[in-house]
Amino acid sequence: MTADPLADDHPQPSNWTGWVAFGAAMIMLVGTFHVIQGLVSLLDDGYYLTTPEGLTVDVPYTAIGWLQIGLGVVSIGVGVGMLLGARVALVAGVIVAAISAIVHLLAIAAFPMWSVVVIAFDVIVIYAIATHGREMVLLREQRSSPYPGEEAYIARAK
């Protein structure tokens, strides 16, 4: 085993940070899907297979449409933040993806296949962030400072 006392203070990002970039691409794709679905809800709700009464929660399509457009825009923004390795974007990504999955579960009767695809994408996003999100933050910190945690180590050694 290595006897490097700094090892604990220097967790290294693995080669798998690409997962976070993939998660970002997926959440931006989900965001685009949301915007399209939101527009359909607002402008062409006859396209859906059921009326609002057929949904789990009887909410007018106009309200669902705005919710979807809002989620979509936020998702795309979160995706950009994830690519930059921002911690807040990684946390927000999990929350937004979970909300998106719940909304689609409740509205699944409107267009089942769309909802199934979006829920699958949400799961991919959550997996990517949960397993590799921390490494992306480490990578970002390493880029700004080659030895993150160095100051804490020096303070402790004194």
Next chain:
Amino acid sequence: MSEHAVHGAAAAGSDAPPVTHTKTRDRSLWVGWVYFGGAMMILLGTFNLIEGLVALFNDQYYVATPQGLLVFDITAWGWIHLIIGIAAVGVGIGVFTGAMWARVTGVILCGINAIAQLAFLSAYPVWAVIVIALDVLVIWALIVHGDEARDSDW
């Protein structure tokens, strides 16, 4: 020769593990995913070509829901699928050469294709869902393993 030297040092318990060397070795192991992404891209391009040809020559084959299509008519969709299909096959072949442009174009093309399939989904849901799944697979392979392709010898 130098490889053996590095391994020997690591096995002897040196406190300077050969980090750089290990990374390079890991990468070359996973580069096969990029070939897989290229192969999947050619496959989904072929699916798109078939979808496009069916739309142009045999549009009765599609499941016509009462609501019809979201946007465009079936002929327009035929041409869209045909063009995306041809592009995907071409870019898929490009991915096999290890070219950076092919991976970037591949990710963008598959993203656009997934959106197009979502809008076209009601015409033939199962086809569209399969193609969306393939799009995601290609995007995954090209993004997650793109670095390895960059660092490998082709």
